[in-house]
Amino acid sequence: MRILYKAKAIIYSTLLLSTSCSNAAQLQLTSTDLVDSGFTARFISNQFGCQGENISPQISWQNLPKATKSLVLTMYDPDAPTGSGWWHWVIVNIPVQTPFIKQSAGNNPNLLPKGSRLVRNDFGVINYGGPCPPLNSTHRYQFTLYALDIDHIEVDEQTTPALIGFIANSHQIAKADMIYSYSR
Secondary structure, eight states: OHHHHHHHHHHHHHHHHHHHHHHSOOOEEEOSSOBTTBOOGGGSOSSTTOOSOOOOOOEEEEOOOTTOOEEEEEEEETTSTTTTOEEEEEEEEEOTTOOEEOTTTTTOGGGSOTTOEEOOOTTSSSSOOOOOOOTTOEEEEEEEEEEESSSOOOOOTTOOHHHHHHHHHHHEEEEEEEEEEEEO
C-alpha cells in the first residue's frame, strides 16, 4: 500500500511540475539584424574568399528563468568540414539584467555588457567570425543562448569554445536556439 501511495505521489508531482512548466514562458532568442533571408554581407566573414564586413549581429532574448545567474551566447557551424564543427563566436559571463548584445559587440569588446568576455573562436582570435562556407555548399549557423545556474565562468586567452560548450551544457537551466543558413 505504501508503494502504491508513493507511486501516486510521484505521478501527481510529475504532472503538477509538467503543467506548471508548460505554462511558463519559454526562453526566446531573436535578432533585429538576421531576418528570414538570414545573413547579409554586413555579417559575412572577410576571409577565406568571402568579402563581407564581418560585423557581429545584434542578438536579443526574453523570458529568462528566474534562477538564471549568468548567460553564454555561442554561434556554431555544425556543417564545417572539420569533423567537429566550427565555433564562430562565444561570449561568456553575460549579466542576467542584459536583454541583448549590440551589433558589433563581437568586434569591439567595449560594446559588450559589463563583465562579459569574448572567448577565442576557431579562427584563433578573440572576436566574432562571420559565416564563410566552402564554395558550392550551404552551412547552418546555430546561435545558442544558455541560461546558467552559475554566475561566472573563469576564462583566459587559452580557453577553448569546446570547454565553454561543456560548462554551459553542464550548468544550463534553459537554452534557446536560432539557426540561419548561408550558401556561396
